[in-house]
Amino acid sequence: xxxxxxxxxxxxxxxxxxxxxxxxxxxxxxxxxxxxxxxxxxxxxxxxxxxxxxxxxxxxxxxxxxxxxxxxxxxxxxxxxxxxxxxxxxxxxxxxxxxxxxxxxxxxxxxxxxxxxxxxxxxxxxxxxxxxxxxxxxxxxxxxxxxxxxxxxxxxxxxxxxxxxxxxxxxxxxxxxxxxxxxxxxxxxxxxxxxxxxxxxxxxxxxxxxxxxxxxxxxxxxxxxxxxxxxxxxxxxxxxxxxxxxxxxxxxxxxxxxxxxxxxxxxxxxxxxxxxxxxxxxxxxxxxxxxxxxxxxxxxxxxxxxxx
Numbered sequence: 001x002x003x004x005x006x007x008x009x010x011x012x013x014x015x016x017x018x019x020x021x022x023x024x025x026x027x028x029x030x031x032x033x034x035x036x037x038x039x040x041x042x043x044x045x046x047x048x049x050x051x052x053x054x055x056x057x058x059x060x061x062x063x064x065x066x067x068x069x070x071x072x073x074x075x076x077x078x079x080x081x082x083x084x085x086x087x088x089x090x091x092x093x094x095x096x097x098x099x100x101x102x103x104x105x106x107x108x109x110x111x112x113x114x115x116x117x118x119x120x121x122x123x124x125x126x127x128x129x130x131x132x133x134x135x136x137x138x139x140x141x142x143x144x145x146x147x148x149x150x151x152x153x154x155x156x157x158x159x160x161x162x163x164x165x166x167x168x169x170x171x172x173x174x175x176x177x178x179x180x181x182x183x184x185x186x187x188x189x190x191x192x193x194x195x196x197x198x199x200x201x202x203x204x205x206x207x208x209x210x211x212x213x214x215x216x217x218x219x220x221x222x223x224x225x226x227x228x229x230x231x232x233x234x235x236x237x238x239x240x241x242x243x244x245x246x247x248x249x250x251x252x253x254x255x256x257x258x259x260x261x262x263x264x265x266x267x268x269x270x271x272x273x274x275x276x277x278x279x280x281x282x283x284x285x286x287x288x289x290x291x292x293x294x295x296x297x298x299x300x301x302x303x304x305x306x307x308x
Contacts, residue, residue: 005080012084012092014270020089023162029155033140034086035268035282038255042143043135045202045223050131053189053231056117057124062194064107085162087271097165122169129168133159134178138226144255189234218247
C-alpha cells in the first residue's frame with residue numbers, strides 16, 4: 001500500500017508513476033537529509049526564526065497564514081511542499097510549487113511600522129529559501145550526522161534549480177554566502193512578541209503532538225542554537241533558550257533512531273520505489289547505495305538536474 005498525501009485538495013502519490021524522476025536524484029545530499037524528521041523539525045523552526053527577524057516576513061506569515069490558529073495544519077502543509085520538491089515526481093512538484101506561488105501572490109500588506117510588503121518580493125523569496133536550506137543542513141550536521149565540506153557545497157548547489165521555480169533569484173552557494181546575505185538584511189532585524197509566541201507554540205507541542213513535552217522544549221532550544229549570534233542577539237533570545245546537555249543527548253538519540261528506521265510509507269521510501277530502488281535505499285551504506293543505483297540503471301551523482 002502506498003501513501004498518498006493531499007495538498008490543497010490535490011493527491012500526491014510519491015510511488016507513482018513508476019520511473020518518473022524528481023528534480024533531485026536519489027544520490028543527492030537533499031535526499032539524505034530530508035529523510036530525517038529530527039533534522040527537518042529543528043531546521044524548520046530555525047528557518048522560521050530567521051525569517052521572523054524581518055518584519056516584512058513576520059507580518060506576512062502571522063497576518064496571512066493559519067499558523068497561530070492551526071499550527072499543526074500549517075506545519076504539515078509546509079512540510080508537504082518541501083518534501084514534494086525533493087522526492088515528488090516533477091509534474092507533482094511543479095503543481096504544488098505553482099499552488100504555493102499563487103497563494104503568495106495574494107499576500108501583501110504593511111508591517112506595524114507602516115512598511116509595505118508583498119510575499120513575492122524577490123528579496124524576501126531569496127531569504128525564505130536560504131533560511132530553509134541553512135536550517136535543514138545545519139540541523140542535520142549538528143544533531144544527526146556530520147556533513148562533509150564537499151557535501152555541504154553540493155547541498156547548496158543542488159537546491160538552486162528548484163528554488164528558481166519559486167521565483168528565487170539568488171541562492172547561496174555556501175554557509176559563507178548565506179552569512180553575507182544575512183549581513184545585508186541585518187539592519188532590518190528586530191525583536192517582536194510574535195517570536196516568543198511562535199516559540200511558545202513549539203514548546204507546547206501544538207505543532208507536533210504526541211512527542212514528549214521535554215522533547216518539544218529541546219526542539220525549541222536546539223533551533224535557537226542554530227541561529228547565528230547576530231540574529232539571536234537581535235531577537236533577544238536569552239539564556240532561557242540555551243541548549244542543555246539533556247537537549248543535545250535527547251535530540252541526537254532521536255536523530256540517530258530516525259536515521260536508521262525507515263518508514264516504508266514515507267515520501268523518501270516511496271520515491272525510492274518509484275525509481276526502481278528498494279524502499280530502504282536511503283538507509284543503506286554509501287557503498288550499498290552505489291550498487292543499488294547501478295543495478296537500477298540510475299547514474300550516480302545525478303542530483304543536480306537542470307530544471308527546464
